[in-house]
Amino acid sequence: xxxxxxxxxxxxxxxxxxxxxxxxQLKRRVAWLSVTATALTFVLTVVVFGMELFGYGxxxxxxxRGWGILLSDxxxxxxxxxxxxxxxxxxxxxIRYMAEESGYGRxxxxxxxxxxxxxxxxxxxxxxxxxxxxxxxxxxLYFLLGHDTRRQSTFRYAFWTFITYRLGDVxxxxxxxxLFHAYGTWSLTEIFARIQSHPHVISFMGIPATExxxxxxxxxxxxxxxxxxxxxxxxxxMDGPTPVSALMHAGIVxxxxxxxxxxxxxxVQAGDVLHWLFIVGLVTAITGSVLxxxxxxxxxxxxxxxxxxxxxxxxxxxxxxxxxxxxxxxxHGLFKGTLFLSAGxxxxxxxxxxxxxxxxxxxxxxxxxxxxxxxxxxLMAAITLAVPILVLGLTHWLVSREIFQQQGAIILLFxxxxxxxxxxxxxxxxxxxxxxxxxxxxxxxxxxxxxxxxLISHAFNLFLYPDEAFRALIYKxxxxxxxxxxxxxxxxxxxIVVGWLGTYYGxxxxxxxxxxxxxxxxxxxxxxxxxxxxxxxxxxxxRVILRSAERLNVWFRWV
Amino acid sequence: MTKSVLILAGxxxxxxxxxxxxxxxxxxxRNPVLRSVLLLAWPQIGIAIVLGNSHAxxxxxxxxxxxxxxxxxxxxxxxxxxxxxxxxxxxxxxxLLWILADTGAGSEQLKLxxxxxxxxxxxxxxxxxxxxxxxxxxxxxLYGGLAKSLPRFxxxxxxxxxxxxxxxxxxxFFSMLSMIMKSIPTMPTVAVAVAIVWLLWSWAGAKLLQxxxxxxxxxxxxxISRAGVWFFVIILVALVIAGMYWxxxxx
Numbered sequence: 001x002x003x004x005x006x007x008x009x010x011x012x013x014x015x016x017x018x019x020x021x022x023x024x025q026l027k028r029r030v031a032w033l034s035v036t037a038t039a040l041t042f043v044l045t046v047v048v049f050g051m052e053l054f055g056y057g058x059x060x061x062x063x064x065r066g067w068g069i070l071l072s073d074x075x076x077x078x079x080x081x082x083x084x085x086x087x088x089x090x091x092x093x094x095i096r097y098m099a100e101e102s103g104y105g106r107x108x109x110x111x112x113x114x115x116x117x118x119x120x121x122x123x124x125x126x127x128x129x130x131x132x133x134x135x136x137x138x139x140x141l142y143f144l145l146g147h148d149t150r151r152q153s154t155f156r157y158a159f160w161t162f163i164t165y166r167l168g169d170v171x172x173x174x175x176x177x178x179l180f181h182a183y184g185t186w187s188l189t190e191i192f193a194r195i196q197s198h199p200h201v202i203s204f205m206g207i208p209a210t211e212x213x214x215x216x217x218x219x220x221x222x223x224x225x226x227x228x229x230x231x232x233x234x235x236x237x238m239d240g241p242t243p244v245s246a247l248m249h250a251g252i253v254x255x256x257x258x259x260x261x262x263x264x265x266x267x268v269q270a271g272d273v274l275h276w277l278f279i280v281g282l283v284t285a286i287t288g289s290v291l292x293x294x295x296x297x298x299x300x301x302x303x304x305x306x307x308x309x310x311x312x313x314x315x316x317x318x319x320x321x322x323x324x325x326x327x328x329x330x331x332h333g334l335f336k337g338t339l340f341l342s343a344g345x346x347x348x349x350x351x352x353x354x355x356x357x358x359x360x361x362x363x364x365x366x367x368x369x370x371x372x373x374x375x376x377x378x379l380m381a382a383i384t385l386a387v388p389i390l391v392l393g394l395t396h397w398l399v400s401r402e403i404f405q406q407q408g409a410i411i412l413l414f415x416x417x418x419x420x421x422x423x424x425x426x427x428x429x430x431x432x433x434x435x436x437x438x439x440x441x442x443x444x445x446x447x448x449x450x451x452x453x454x455l456i457s458h459a460f461n462l463f464l465y466p467d468e469a470f471r472a473l474i475y476k477x478x479x480x481x482x483x484x485x486x487x488x489x490x491x492x493x494x495x496i497v498v499g500w501l502g503t504y505y506g507x508x509x510x511x512x513x514x515x516x517x518x519x520x521x522x523x524x525x526x527x528x529x530x531x532x533x534x535x536x537x538x539x540x541x542x543r544v545i546l547r548s549a550e551r552l553n554v555w556f557r558w559v
Numbered sequence: 560m561t562k563s564v565l566i567l568a569g570x571x572x573x574x575x576x577x578x579x580x581x582x583x584x585x586x587x588x589r590n591p592v593l594r595s596v597l598l599l600a601w602p603q604i605g606i607a608i609v610l611g612n613s614h615a616x617x618x619x620x621x622x623x624x625x626x627x628x629x630x631x632x633x634x635x636x637x638x639x640x641x642x643x644x645x646x647x648x649x650x651x652x653x654x655l656l657w658i659l660a661d662t663g664a665g666s667e668q669l670k671l672x673x674x675x676x677x678x679x680x681x682x683x684x685x686x687x688x689x690x691x692x693x694x695x696x697x698x699x700x701l702y703g704g705l706a707k708s709l710p711r712f713x714x715x716x717x718x719x720x721x722x723x724x725x726x727x728x729x730x731x732f733f734s735m736l737s738m739i740m741k742s743i744p745t746m747p748t749v750a751v752a753v754a755i756v757w758l759l760w761s762w763a764g765a766k767l768l769q770x771x772x773x774x775x776x777x778x779x780x781x782x783i784s785r786a787g788v789w790f791f792v793i794i795l796v797a798l799v800i801a802g803m804y805w806x807x808x809x810x
Contacts, residue, residue: 065807102707128807131736132727139726142765143717146773149706155773159765166761170754173736177743177750205747549637552630558643559582 004048005061005072008080009119011041012087016112023105034108035091038115042084045077045119052077053463060125060189067186069125074464075261075326079122082330086250086337087115093341094243101241107147111247114140118251122258126186127176130262134172134220137252138165144247145240153239160233160538167230168223172259175216179266182209192265199269214270217263218277225256225310228284232535235291235303242344245299249306250337254329256310260317261326261464267317268470268477275480278318278411284311287532294529298343306336312415319408320478323461374508375435380428381504385497388420389413391447395454406475407485414492420446421500429507560614568612571605572657573650574620575627585646591688595681598645602653602673609660610669616661618746624657625752632759636766641687641697644767645680648723651756652676652731655738658749662741671805672737675730678798679722682791686716690771693780699767704776712783713772715791722795724764725757729795730802737806 015037023030052074061070091111098107117140121133138161145158180186182202183194195210204212221227226234234253238245260267260277267274288308295301309332316325392413396403403409427435427442465471479485527533560568569577581601588594609616631651638644653676659669689712690697705713725731735757743750 065804067807128736132732135727135732139721149773150704150775152769152773155769159769162765163758163762166758170758173739173754174743174750177740180740181744545633546636549633549635552634553637556576556579556634559579559586559646 002059002061004044004051005059005070005123008041008044008048008084009070009116009123011037011044012112012116012119016109016116019105019112020109023109028099028104030105031091031095031108034112035088035095037112038084038088038091041115041119042081042088045080045084048072049077049081067126067128069129069187070120070123071125071188072123074466075258076123078326078330078463079258080119082333083115083118083122083251086247086333087111087118089337089341090243090247093246094241097243098241101147103147103149107144107241110140110144110147111243114144114247114252121255125188127180127188127191128186130188131169131173131176134224134255135169137255138162138169141165141244141248141252144244145237147241147244148239151239157233157236157239161237164223164230164233168220171216171219171223175213175220178204178209178213178216182213188262195265195269208269210266210269211273214263214266214273217259217266218273218280221256221259221277221314222280224259225253225314226284226307227256227280227311227314228287229534231284231288231307232531232538234307235295235300235531236535238297238299238303242340246337246340249302249340250333253306253310254313254333257313257317257325257329260314261322264322264465264470264474267322268473271477271479274318274320274478276318277314278478281311281313281315281318284308285315287311290528291531294525298347299340302336302339302343306332309336316412318478319411320406320475321408321412321457322474323464324412324457326464327457327460374431375428377504377508378501380424381501384421384424384428384504385500387424387443388417388446391420391443391450392416395447395450399454399458407479408475410489414489414496416450418496420450421496425500425503425507428504560612560616560620564608564612565620568605568608571601571608572624572660573605573627573631573654574623574657575630578627578631578650578654581650582643582646585649586642591685594645594684594688598649598677598680598684599674601649602656602677603670605653606656606660606666606669606673609657610666616657618661621657621661621746621749624654625749625756628652628654628756629752629759632756632763635763636759638763639699639701639770641690641699641767641771642684644763645683645687648760648763649677649680651760652680652734655735655753655756658738658742658746658753659734662745664737664741672730672734675734675798675802675806678794679719679729679731682719682794683723686712686719689783694778699770702778703771703774704778706772707774707776708778708780709776709782711785711788715783715788716771717768718795719791720764720768722798724760728799728803728807730798730806733802733806 015034018037019030019034022033026033052072059072061072062068091108094107094111098104101107114137117133117136120129121137124130124133142158142162145161146155148154179191182204183191185191185194199210200208202209223230237248240248285308288304288306288311292301292304292308295304309328313325313328313332316322316328396409396413423442423446424439427438430438432438461471465474530536566577570580573581585594585597588597628651631647631654635644635647635651638647653673656669656673656676659672664672687697693709694702702708705716722729722731725735735753738753739750742753
């Protein structure tokens with residue numbers, strides 16, 4: 001088992017070296033070398049995951065003078081399967097997609113190195129190995145995104161990614177420095193054990209070391225997972241090859257959620273930092289989703305969709321649903337990877353044919369004949385509000401009753417509630433004649449999704465955090481004062497109820513918008529479509545820095 | 560520390576404005592061998608002077624050193640001449656050695672750290688000489704597109720620049736890590752400043768690469784030989800191994 005852990009990242013490294021050495025002789029066939037190695041790596045990760053699943057216990061491998069440790073635990077096992085799986089798909093896709101590009105061999109070398117680095121990152125058992133992998137990912141991504149060396153624009157946007165990632169590197173290094181200074185070891189296992197035995201004993205600059213480290217770790221996660229203010233690089237990296245976009249959106253950008261889970265023992269001692277995670281995640285989720293809706297470029301729209309999802313993932317961490325964040329990042333990785341890899345094909349096909357079959361479903365959804373009479377809006381509003389909460393509540397009650405004791409879980413239920421309500425409202429707006437049939441179909445789908453989601457997330461929780469006391473501790477860390485929580489929940493519920501009632505009323509009776517509010521909407525739309533001018537602000541800032549550097553050089557005569 | 564020792568030490572472990580002398584000297588020397596000797600010997604002399612002095616290093620001197628390093632890292636962003644770029648990054652990196660000297664790093668360790676920083680810079684100056692030989696000048700944005708016209712040369716250049724800007728697992732990475740680790744307990748602001756210097760190096764490195772390797776690459780020039788590539792590869796691999804073995808252990 002111990003050796004297997006080392007083989008997992010070693011295989012793609014060997015493949016990278018061989019691909020580089022034989023790319024001149026094998027030409028385009030060299031890709032198969034890389035693909036075979038990735039397939040083998042995937043098989044190995046599945047074996048390691050299986051062993052972890054069937055209780056062979058956690059292991060670690062290697063110790064290079066206090067660092068260079070690779071760890072196999074539930075988190076690393078499941079993340080490795082995801083990385084190797086997505087990497088394999090991307091490798092296979094790239095065989096033909098990159099065939100016309102120059103630097104074919106180099107692309108596969110970089111892809112292999114990226115796979116290896118990601119695998120090292122998730123298996124890192126000490127702070128130095130973690131920092132090395134974290135840093136190296138940014139560097140490799142820079143060269144993958146800038147694969148086309150002829151275009152300056154590609155490198156300009158790759159640089160945005162690189163420098164944002166470097167900001168995250170710096171934060172991680174400071175976190176590592178605080179932890180090492182406080183606990184005197186690089187080993188993550190030992191640090192976590194010492195934190196458990198002396199949670200608040202050691203302080204750093206007057207605050208507990210765990211809290212200081214958690215702040216830096218959160219910043220590192222924000223930079224890597226494109227949280228608001230550090231997100232601009234994400235939608236602008238579409239100039240890179242599509243397989244790289246898929247790998248980035250499906251795997252690399254999720255590293256923030258992984259980091260929070262890896263340092264869960266640190267975060268449970270830093271409840272205030274978790275609250276900040278929630279706030280930043282929430283703002284990112286909303287901003288990302290709003291920005292996505294205003295884009296007319298499919299890839300940029302997908303970029304902002306990723307930003308929204310990352311916000312949601314960080315927010316889940318903020319409410320203590322750590323394992324749910326891992327489930328989310330896996331689910332998001334799979335669907336976003338699929339979307340990216342098929343985006344080009346879809347655009348190509350859409351130019352030839354709209355691709356919509358003229359069957360019963362098409363007639364039902366698209367060529368609908370609006371119903372003359374609609375159900376009473378008040379009744380529909382009541383159903384919209386009641387049905388999702390019933391489905392969600394019942395499902396969670398059946399799977400795990402103690403979930404209702406957790407504040408974080410209740411907050412997430414609210415999001416499920418709003419999503420379900422939105423689904424029913426969309427059904428109502430279709431104005432079909434056969435509303436009962438459509439409603440039944442929609443409700444069934446919603447129920448299946450909720451049951452599946454609840455069961456899987458519960459299983460994830462048990463798998464990633466088998467210790468019941470620790471699970472409770474995570475949720476407890478994110479709790480706020482009960483009275484405040486109840487007040488906030490009541491207010492939010494009121495806003496949701498009044499909001500939906502208003503929406504149904506407006507839908508039924510028609511909305512009249514004055515000239516003033518119309519202008520305000522257009523201004524808001526302009527602001528959002530220009531992405532809050534953040535890219536312009538950053539570009540201006542970097543110009544200011546470069547101009548200052550130049551002025552200093554002139555003053556000091558270039559020596 | 561007497562004034563004369565301070566001035567001498569500040570000259571060889573560069574403190575602004577004494578650092579200007581090194582940069583004048585470095586830009587005047589055009590011979591790559593002499594430049595390499597200068598890059599290797601300069602900080603070692605500084606270390607010998609600092610270690611030969613029995614007095615403790617005053618705190619203000621460390622702050623001055625970090626500010627000097629920040630200044631040169633920032634100024635490196637606006638450079639287009641590769642020779643100057645090497646000089647500025649050297650100055651910025653060597654100034655930081657004051658932190659290690661202050662936090663009680665041993666004589667051998669300090670010498671190794673300095674060597675770990677200097678060797679990639681020596682490789683860089685050899686490559687800069689190669690550019691001057693081929694195109695008449697080692698200058699950003701003048702020709703560009705080396706990735707197309709000189710693929711082997713640009714491959715080596717990329718890795719050497721990564722080594723210079725302290726990318727893992729090169730020795731510079733462990734040096735920077737060590738500086739941050741050692742300064743964070745007593746001088747957290749210095750640790751943050753070192754991290755910012757590191758960030759600026761990355762920016763400067765990316766700008767250098769963008770100005771040299773990116774572009775259509777229409778100039779005809781002879782690429783580096785395979786033996787030349789192996790020369791650089793062997794040194795770089797040796798650097799990684801040595802860095803992991805010696806510096807990785809003392810972080």
